[in-house]
Amino acid sequence: MHESFTIRDVSVHRFARRWAAILVPKVGWVRFRLSRPLPDQCGMARFTMDRCGRWHVSFTAPQPVMLRALTGTVVGIDLGVAAAVTLSDGRQFRAPVMTPGEAQRLRRLERRKARQQKRSNRRERTKHSIARLHARQADRRKDFIEQTSTRLVREHDLIALENLNVRGMLASARGTVEQPGTNVRQKAGLNRAISQQGWSMLRRRIKDKAATCGVRVIAVDPCRTSQTCNACGHVDPASRESQARFRCTGCGHAAHADINAALNILAAGLAVTGRGGTAGSSGPDEASTLADAA
Numbered sequence: 188m189h190e191s192f193t194i195r196d197v198s199v200h201r202f203a204r205r206w207a208a209i210l211v212p213k214v215g216w217v218r219f220r221l222s223r224p225l226p227d228q229c230g231m232a233r234f235t236m237d238r239c240g241r242w243h244v245s246f247t248a249p250q251p252v253m254l255r256a257l258t259g260t261v262v263g264i265d266l267g268v269a270a271a272v273t274l275s276d277g278r279q280f281r282a283p284v285m286t287p288g289e290a291q292r293l294r295r296l297e298r299r300k301a302r303q304q305k306r307s308n309r310r311e312r313t314k315h316s317i318a319r320l321h322a323r324q325a326d327r328r329k330d331f332i333e334q335t336s337t338r339l340v341r342e343h344d345l346i347a348l349e350n351l352n353v354r355g356m357l358a359s360a361r362g363t364v365e366q367p368g369t370n371v372r373q374k375a376g377l378n379r380a381i382s383q384q385g386w387s388m389l390r391r392r393i394k395d396k397a398a399t400c401g402v403r404v405i406a407v408d409p410c411r412t413s414q415t416c417n418a419c420g421h422v423d424p425a426s427r428e429s430q431a432r433f434r435c436t437g438c439g440h441a442a443h444a445d446i447n448a449a450l451n452i453l454a455a456g457l458a459v460t461g462r463g464g465t466a467g468s469s470g471p472d473e474a475s476t477l478a479d480a481a
């Protein structure tokens with residue numbers, strides 16, 4: 188399973204461009220490949236084994252300072268159930284999901300595993316293949332989170348995002364009694380991806396990086412950001428026609444649902460800073476925003 192341990196007094200020695208060794212008590216020097224530069228000062232070292240049996244070592248070190256120039260740009264970010272990051276300027280970044288080919292291979296492997304005898308060598312090999320597929324997917328999500336958080340912090344002086352309620356999001360995809368969730372099966376899969384990859388991870392990386400370069404991050408109350416019309420401020424759950432479409436029952440304003448939400452999130456964030464002005468008035472009236480300063 189997932190094993191891990193920590194070493195406090197770290198001795199590391201780099202012997203090639205991409206290779207270093209670390210002294211592990213009772214084991215000796217262990218070589219490892221450098222996936223990123225070693226920090227100047229290695230605090231503690233943490234060893235973890237991932238799902239497919241690979242060991243990783245990571246060092247505690249302060250987040251390196253990000254260099255950026257003021258851009259004068261502010262942004263609201265909607266983290267959607269459809270595994271997409273939607274910005275108030277209309278751009279959208281999709282979190283990686285399995286390719287159809289990988290999903291098919293996974294289904295085939297799962298079926299094979301179900302047929303195989305418990306504890307047999309063949310079954311162990313199948314389990315290992317399944318774990319490798321999942322691990323590759325996890326690596327991709329991690330890359331996506333690193334790249335997206337760097338980009339968002341580099342481009343914006345202020346970032347407003349939702350104080351995410353993962354539990355609520357999972358519940359909403361299952362649907363309610365009156366309004367059963369559409370594509371529940373498909374969404375259940377997406378939800379698994381999201382809870383694993385964790386929008387919370389993305390939020391944390393944005394905050395970590397923002398804190399090194401003075402970018403302000405404001406977490407706003409997610410309540411009603413998806414039900415409020417960004418054009419007129421009218422609040423009605425029925426305005427959200429579908430996962431993707433928003434049509435205001437008050438003024439008829441139609442928009443992409445996630446962009447409408449991102450604009451509301453931005454407005455709520457600006458309202459906190461007092462830079463609201465025009466934008467603040469059209470945002471959700473929940474001023475109970477949580478400002479966790481950068």
Ligand SMILES: [Zn+2]
Binds near residue numbers: 416436437438
């Ligand atoms: Zn409206």
